[in-house]
């Protein structure tokens with residue numbers, strides 16, 4: 001059979017793909033159970049979502065045009081694909097997973113898996129993606145048990161806790177001096193195991209312990225994020241904005257009192273308002289109407305509670321989920337206000353590379369619908385040492401921030417990944 005000429009998206013040639021989605025019987029309640037040992041891709045929340053493996057096509061990209069290049073590539077790829085989709089819901093048919101660097105220089109990628117298992121509202125399906133030259137047979141779904149992570153040790157990353165607190169104190173001085181209104185500062189922790197870390201082990205534990213979060217895996221970056229940067233679905237745009245945090249104590253009555261104090265805390269409400277404003281301002285040009293709640297609610301997670309606002313809008317144009325994520329990134333929940341000043345300050349004083357932590361992570365389909373979360377409460381597997389991961393956590397710093405309290409908050413935000421890796 002002679003192959004059609006490759007289609008080009010900018011400098012990149014894209015393959016002609018043949019895609020088939022068909023319903024299947026459930027083999028397991030948990031989509032993550034189907035992942036093979038290596039190369040798993042995931043975006044799941046409770047029993048719904050997408051889990052994929054294999055690489056049918058992939059784009060690696062960096063630079064200030066990375067979102068535009070990725071869009072162009074995806075448009076060319078979807079335009080050249082032959083799709084038979086018997087399900088017809090967002091997430092069926094041709095989809096890609098993606099993860100973007102926090103800065104222009106950090107690596108970003110889109111991956112189209114060879115196999116995707118999806119579930120939504122009680123319907124489970126399998127999508128197979130193959131080159132036009134070699135059609136793939138649908139796989140048998142199996143339940144695959146991960147290897148438990150053995151003994152694991154945690155050590156300081158780029159900065160010790162004390163050194164990081166000093167950086168936070170420096171930021172507070174700059175904020176009170178008027179240089180910037182809010183800046184989000186992050187730190188990393190190194191997890192070192194005795195043997196290779198089977199990423200499916202922490203992934204399953206994150207999904208089980210944080211069912212209200214979106215559990216993700218893209219190219220060695222895994223986590224369970226509570227923050228949805230943007231979802232676009234059939235003309236409806238939504239975003240869950242988080243900023244303002246208090247640690248849980250484990251005592252329910254006390255935690256309720258803490259939730260009430262969080263909802264009244266002027267320091268946290270100010271921090272939250274910056275984040276909501278940045279999202280509302282970025283979405284406004286893309287929405288005909290928008291609902292921005294006046295007061296946040298308190299989102300209860302097992303380790304922390306957050307001030308949260310669900311912003312919603314009706315799409316005014318054809319901007320895809322990725323286009324909207326590009327407009328929103330970096331929001332004030334992970335960067336600060338004003339954005340450019342906060343970004344420069346992070347670069348100047350944070351003292352580490354964030355990689356894909358705090359960047360958009362998620363998926364999109366051929367119609368441009370999709371979900372992009374912010375890669376928080378996550379860890380990056382070391383490509384050179386399979387027994388090692390870098391874990392990340394950050395905190396929004398405003399004039400009223402206390403460096404010691406921020407350090408404690410960052411430790412609480414590291415708990416999900418630490419527990420997931422532990423025995």
Ligand SMILES: C=C(O[C@H]1C=CC=C(C(=O)O)[C@@H]1O)C(=O)O
Nearest residue numbers: 242243244245333393394395396
């Ligand atoms: C930057 C992180 O959290 C952000 C999201 C929610 C609450 C935040 C805060 O209260 O500081 C942060 O803005 C992180 O978890 O690494």
